Amino acid sequence: MKKKKIAPFRKWVGEWSGRGVTKTDVAVTTRLVIQPRMADQALEFVVESTATDSHELVHGVVALLGVDPDDVLRMCVYSTLHGSMVMPVTPEDPGALAIEGTNVHGNRVVVSLIEENGGLMLTSYWKPELPADAEPVGFSNVLLKRIALADD
Secondary structure, three states, rough: OHHHHHHHHHHHEEEEEEEEOOOOEEEEEEEEEEEOOOOOOEEEEEEEEEEEOOOOOEEEEEEEEEEOOOEEEEEEEOOOEEEEEEEEOOOOOOOOOEEEEEEOOOOOEEEEEEEEEEEEEEEEEEOOOOOOOOOEEEEEEEEEEEEEEEOO
C-alpha cells in the first residue's frame, strides 16, 4: 500500500541535467539522479548544482522519499546549505512533487519538481517565516532534461 504513494514519481527514475541561475545570478549546472531504494519502498534523490564556469559545488542534496509510519509521504533531506530536514509532501498539482520545511537557519524552504516542456522544472526558494511577505534569501530555477534512464 505504501508503494502506491510514491508510484506517481517512479516515472522520473533516471538521470536529469540542466542549467539555471541562483538568486545571486550564479550560473549553475544541476544534475539530479533519482533511484529506487530500500526494496522499492523509497526513492532516492541526489542533486548537485555546480557553478557552470568553475565547476565548484554550489549546493548538494541527498534525500529519500517514502511513507512514514503515520502513512504520510515525506522526504528526509540532507542539504549542504540547509542541513537536515524532514519535509512533508504538500498538496500540489497532479504530476508535481512539492515539499517544504524549516532549515537549520530557521528559514522556510520550499522545493518543487514539476513536469514541464518534456522535462522537470526544479524550483526552490528559502526565506524567513515572518513576515509572511519576506523576500527570499535564496532561490534557484532549473529546467532539467532526462539524460539517462535508470539502471535496473
